[in-house]
Amino acid sequence: xxxxxxxxxxxxxxxxxxxxxxxxxxSGSELVKEETRRRILREAKQCGYxxxxxxxxxxxxxxxxxxxxxxxxxxxxFANVISHAERELNQAGYSVIICQTSERLQDEKRVLKxxxxxxxxxxxxxxxIEDPDSSHIRAIVPSRIKLVQFDRVFYDLxxxxxxxxxxxxxxxxxxxxxxxxxxxxxMLAGYMNTDLYRERLRGYKQALLDxxxxxxxxxxxxxxxxxxxxxxxxxxxxxxxCDALYSAGDFSALGAxxxxxERGLRCPDRFGIVGTxxxxxxxxxxxxxxxxxxxxxxxxxxxxxxxLEAVRTGGExxxxxxxxxxxxRESSSGFR
Amino acid sequence: xxxxxxxxxxxxxxxxxxxxxxxxxxSGSELVKEETRRRILREAKQCGYxxxxxxxxxxxxxxxxxxxxxxxxxxxxFANVISHAERELNQAGYSVIICQTSERLQDEKRVLKxxxxxxxxxxxxxxxIEDPDSSHIRAIVPSRIKLVQFDRVFYDLxxxxxxxxxxxxxxxxxxxxxxxxxxxxxMLAGYMNTDLYRERLRGYKQALLDxxxxxxxxxxxxxxxxxxxxxxxxxxxxxxxCDALYSAGDFSALGAxxxxxERGLRCPDRFGIVGTxxxxxxxxxxxxxxxxxxxxxxxxxxxxxxxLEAVRTGGExxxxxxxxxxxxRESSSGFR
DNA sequence: TTGTAAGCGTTATCAT
DNA sequence: ATGATAACGCTTACAA
Numbered sequence: 001x002x003x004x005x006x007x008x009x010x011x012x013x014x015x016x017x018x019x020x021x022x023x024x025x026x027s028g029s030e031l032v033k034e035e036t037r038r039r040i041l042r043e044a045k046q047c048g049y050x051x052x053x054x055x056x057x058x059x060x061x062x063x064x065x066x067x068x069x070x071x072x073x074x075x076x077x078f079a080n081v082i083s084h085a086e087r088e089l090n091q092a093g094y095s096v097i098i099c100q101t102s103e104r105l106q107d108e109k110r111v112l113k114x115x116x117x118x119x120x121x122x123x124x125x126x127x128x129i130e131d132p133d134s135s136h137i138r139a140i141v142p143s144r145i146k147l148v149q150f151d152r153v154f155y156d157l158x159x160x161x162x163x164x165x166x167x168x169x170x171x172x173x174x175x176x177x178x179x180x181x182x183x184x185x186x187m188l189a190g191y192m193n194t195d196l197y198r199e200r201l202r203g204y205k206q207a208l209l210d211x212x213x214x215x216x217x218x219x220x221x222x223x224x225x226x227x228x229x230x231x232x233x234x235x236x237x238x239x240x241x242c243d244a245l246y247s248a249g250d251f252s253a254l255g256a257x258x259x260x261x262e263r264g265l266r267c268p269d270r271f272g273i274v275g276t277x278x279x280x281x282x283x284x285x286x287x288x289x290x291x292x293x294x295x296x297x298x299x300x301x302x303x304x305x306x307x308l309e310a311v312r313t314g315g316e317x318x319x320x321x322x323x324x325x326x327x328x329r330e331s332s333s334g335f336r
Numbered sequence: 337x338x339x340x341x342x343x344x345x346x347x348x349x350x351x352x353x354x355x356x357x358x359x360x361x362x363s364g365s366e367l368v369k370e371e372t373r374r375r376i377l378r379e380a381k382q383c384g385y386x387x388x389x390x391x392x393x394x395x396x397x398x399x400x401x402x403x404x405x406x407x408x409x410x411x412x413x414f415a416n417v418i419s420h421a422e423r424e425l426n427q428a429g430y431s432v433i434i435c436q437t438s439e440r441l442q443d444e445k446r447v448l449k450x451x452x453x454x455x456x457x458x459x460x461x462x463x464x465i466e467d468p469d470s471s472h473i474r475a476i477v478p479s480r481i482k483l484v485q486f487d488r489v490f491y492d493l494x495x496x497x498x499x500x501x502x503x504x505x506x507x508x509x510x511x512x513x514x515x516x517x518x519x520x521x522x523m524l525a526g527y528m529n530t531d532l533y534r535e536r537l538r539g540y541k542q543a544l545l546d547x548x549x550x551x552x553x554x555x556x557x558x559x560x561x562x563x564x565x566x567x568x569x570x571x572x573x574x575x576x577x578c579d580a581l582y583s584a585g586d587f588s589a590l591g592a593x594x595x596x597x598e599r600g601l602r603c604p605d606r607f608g609i610v611g612t613x614x615x616x617x618x619x620x621x622x623x624x625x626x627x628x629x630x631x632x633x634x635x636x637x638x639x640x641x642x643x644l645e646a647v648r649t650g651g652e653x654x655x656x657x658x659x660x661x662x663x664x665r666e667s668s669s670g671f672r
Numbered sequence: 673t674t675g676t677a678a679g680c681g682t683t684a685t686c687a688t
Numbered sequence: 689a690t691g692a693t694a695a696c697g698c699t700t701a702c703a704a
Contacts, residue, residue, distance in 0.1 A: 007681055018691045023683060033689055053454050054394045055681035058696050063390070065433075074419040076412070083410035086436060090447070095454060097401075098434045100422060111426070118389050118431060254620070279616070284590070286622035343697055354675050359699060369673060391697035394680050 006047045015043055026051065057119060062144075065095045066307060067115035069125035071103045071152075077277055077296050078126065081150065084300030085124060092308050094121070105130040112140045122146035122307045122317075127154065129191055146310045148317050150303045152194050160306045160317035162299055166196045169292045169324040170203025173246045173274040176290070176326055178211045181335040182244035182272045186219030186237040188230055188256065190248040200248050200276070230255025231262075238263050243335060244272035250279040250291055257289070257331065272332045287330035298322050342383045351379055362387065393455060398480075401431045402643060403451035405461035407439045407488075413613055413632050414462065417486065420636030421460060428644050430457070441466040448476045458482035458643045458653075463490065465527055482646045484653050486639045488530050496642045496653035498635055502532045505628045505660040506539025509582045509610040512626070512662055514547045517671040518580035518608045522555030522573040524566055524592065526584040536584050536612070566591025567598075574599045579671060580608035586615040586627055593625070593667065608668045623666035634658050 008022040015022075017036065025032045025040040032040075043049075057063040066089050070078040086096045097120065099111035108128045115123055123145055127137070134154035141147055147159030155161065177185050187204050190197030205215045219242050221233040230252030237245055238259060247253035253275030260271040267273065267287055275282065278293035302320050310317035344358040351358075353372065361368045361376040368376075379385075393399040402425055406414040422432045433456065435447035444464045451459055459481055463473070470490035477483055483495030491497065513521050523540050526533035541551050555576055557569040566588030573581055574595060583589035589611030596607040603609065603623055611618065614629035638656050646653035 008683095009681080019681090020683075020692080021690055023681095024690090027683085031689060036689080050453055052394075052681055054390055054399070055696090056683080058388075058390045058394050058680085058698090059682045059684085061696075072419065073409075073422060074412070074415040076410070076415075079410040079412075079415040082434075083408065083436060086409060086434065087438075090435070090450075095433050095450065096435075097431055098418075098422065099426070099432075100419060102423075114426075114431065117386055281617035281620045284617045284621045345697080355697090356676080356699075357674060359697095360674090363699085367673060372673080388697055391680090392699075394682090395697080395699050397680075 005052075006049045007052070008049075011040060011043050011047065011049060014047075015039055061119065062121050063095075063119045064093060065097055065118070065120045066122045066124060066304075067097045067099060067111075067120045069099045069101060069108065069111055069115070069123060071101050071126065071128050073098060073100045076279060077151075077294065080296035081126075081300035081303070084297045085304040086300075088301055088304035088308070092304075094308075101128045103129045105132075105136065109136055109140065112137065116140060116142065116145065120145065121311065122148065124148045124150065124303045124307060126151045127194075129194065132193065146307050146317050148303045148307050150299050152196055155195065158316070160303070160310075161319045162303045162306060163196065163319075163321055164294050164299070164324050165321050166199035166324070167203040167206075169276070169294075169326075170200035170246065170248075171207045172203075172324075172326050173276070173290075173292050174204045174207035175211070176328065177244045177246060177272055177274060177332055178207065178213070180244075180268075180272060180332055182332075183335070184216075184219070184242045185213075185244040185246065186216075186221070186240070186242040188221050188223070188225055188233055188245055188247040188249070188252045190222070190225050192222055197248055200246075204246055225249035225252035227251045227255040227258075231259050234259025235262065238265065238271070243270060244332070245274075247273060247275045250275035250277045250282060250289065253289060253291070253331075254281075254285075257285075257287075268331050268333045269336045272335065274326070274332050278327050282327070283329065287333075290329045290332040291327050293325050293327045295322050295324070341388075342385045343388070344385075347376060347379050347383065347385060350383075351375055397455065398457050399431075399455045400429060401433055401454070401456045402458045402460060402640075403433045403435060403447075403456045405435045405437060405444065405447055405451070405459060407437050407462065407464050409434060409436045412615060413487075413630065416632035417462075417636035417639070420633045421640040422636075424637055424640035424644070428640075430644075437464045439465045441468075441472065445472055445476065448473065452476060452478065452481065456481065457647065458484065460484045460486065460639045460643060462487045463530075465530060468529065482643050482653050484639045484643050486635050488532055491531065494652070496639070496646075497655045498639045498642060499532065499655075499657055500630050500635070500660050501657050502535035502660070503539040503542075505612070505630075505662075506536035506582065506584075507543045508539075508660075508662050509612070509628050510540045510543035511547070512664065513580045513582060513608055513610060513668055514543065514549070516604075516608060516668055518668075519671070520552075520555070520578045521549075521580040521582065522552075522557070522576070522578040524557050524559070524561055524569055524581055524583040524585070524588045526558070526561050528558055533584055536582075540582055561585035561588035563587045563591040563594075567595050570595025571598065574601065574607070579606060580668070581610075583609060583611050586611035586613045586618060586625065589625060589627070589667075590617075590621075593621075593623075604667050604669045605672045608671065610662070610668050614663050618663070619665065623669075626665045626668040627663050629661050629663045631658050631660070 101108040234256030437444040570592030
């Protein structure tokens with residue numbers, strides 16, 4: 001027999017005060033006499049009272065929950081962002097609802113609607129690769145909800161944008177390959193509907209220009225960046241005379257190394273490559289892979305803090321750019 | 337100016353019926369005249385009505401939410417379980433709140449309490465390594481909440497247990513090493529307060545016994561299984577004459593390979609190893625690492641379905657054991 | 673088949 | 689400083 005959980009009314013009755021007084025005492029209002037407050041707090045603790053957040057939410061019209069929306073929970077990068085954001089938010093008393101879109105526009109709409117409907121206080125998201133633009137997000141997310149985008153962001157939406165310094169990253173990776181003596185450097189560039197890939201590409205081009213080299217659109221591959229396409233485009237790049245590639249992803253970089261092997265070019269002697277994301281396997285492969293290291297932990301933390309700060313101040317969440325850094329390993333150690 | 341979202345009362349008023357009728361119609365009750373139902377549904381759709389799940393939850397005393405509790409969100413294995421469980425649950429209309437314990441008992445208690453307080457319908461969890469036993473879970477989780485444990489489970493708790501066939505896994509991995517000609521096979525065994533490690537160890541021992549070999553407790557390392565301890569214990573094992581190890585984790589296996597290298601033993605010729613979990617890097621390393629492949633996707637799916645089925649039938653969620661399979665690669669290809 | 677009314681547990685408003 | 693009261697939006701006996 002479970003005796004029903006005590007409510008503020010139970011406490012009120014036992015102490016001969018009114019429920020509203022108990023509510024005030026519990027929520028730390030100034031308008032309660034010190035002694036009354038003490039009696040209430042003691043009784044509450046004593047009878048194991050616990051606030052019912054659902055009732056509070058119904059009354060207030062908002063929950064202490066934040067939705068995190070990512071393309072895939074099980075991608076290392078996103079898992080790390082989520083992990084760190086979750087920690088921050090939990091510490092601040094927020095629950096976290098996690099949703100994945102599987103890179104599908106339809107799913108993104110669906111989960112956003114579900115989050116809104118359950119009255120989350122904020123949404124921290126990285127949009128799907130399928131999104132043609134931000135219009136559906138604008139249409140679904142009401143202005144009262146704090147919106148924090150990270151990694152893949154739409155600049156025409158309100159709210160915070162927490163991003164990697166992708167321009168800088170593309171620039172450094174490419175400059176590094178140039179310095180190591182590679183002559184014809186192509187790029188596995190990713191999807192141009194996503195800002196972060198456009199930025200990495202821009203960095204790549206700028207590095208070439210700054211080194212007085214031509215930009216050859218013919219060796220810039222605007223394609224998905226998975227292992228298979230990395231292999232295919234790697235072959236094409238090599239056949240077009242490339243002796244190095246900067247890849248906007250590590251898996252496609254992996255495919256490109258396989259392509260070099262397929263063509264009998266030893267990496268790094270005859271073919272250099274730099275990937276992006278510094279996946280665990282990069283350091284363990286042979287040759288080990290140079291890669292642009294991102295910082296999902298910091299992104300997650302900043303995203304969470306941006307939201308929390310906005311709640312505290314009542315203002316808009318604030319944006320940030322996170323530094324990236326190049327992990328130099330064997331795969332780009334120089335043309336010989 | 338946002339016009340307040342329509343409620344069932346708004347619909348009721350406009351149609352000249354009672355709110356309760358609208359509620360019934362929307363929840364698919366039989367007790368509504370076909371025509372009335374149609375009018376209500378049409379009006380609801382037309383005015384963009386959306387049910388407020390918070391009000392429903394307050395009324396019913398339970399939400400359509402499931403809590404998933406794991407030691408770390410960003411561990412590949414757990415991220416995969418979560419990802420697949422989330423998909424199943426979302427499809428069934430459930431939200432998913434994800435919590436991590438960082439392997440700490442205190443955090444586990446905290447998040448469990450938070451989930452209970454927010455009235456989740458079920459909890460899918462894998463307990464923390466720090467847990468001495470199941471008593472805190474029993475104390476916190478009320479019987480009305482469906483409990484589904486996976487991977488790391490306590491058998492003395494009610495509810496479902498979805499586990500890998502760890503005994504079989506440990507057995508197969510060890511038998512494989514025996515067949516490949518390794519003579520003295522040790523084990524990086526993990527934590528004995530966790531059933532899954534006990535089972536893998538049991539499998540290891542049984543395989544040795546079945547092959548007529550002695551079980552030497554001196555080369556069974558009951559320690560954490562991370563890269564560092566894998567290295568340290570790998571050194572010890574080698575110094576005790578081991579020429580092979582079965583490791584209950586891939587990272588510790590990695591450390592052990594490094595230990596072999598440190599001692600000048602070539603893997604796999606003079607030192608064989610089989611890891612566990614089939615992490616992505618296993619296939620990319622050199623030598624590539626043999627590993628016991630687990631199936632987090634299936635675990636996640638089964639855990640979610642077990643919960644959903646229990647809700648449907650009103651009964652207890654049902655348990656399952658998932659097959660594991662050995663991925664044979666270079667690191668165990670034979671003593672020479 | 674539909675309406676009435678009470679209530680889930682909390683908080684905000686107004687009055688005292 | 690406290691109390692009374694009315695919501696928040698929905699569901700469910702019970703009545704009609």
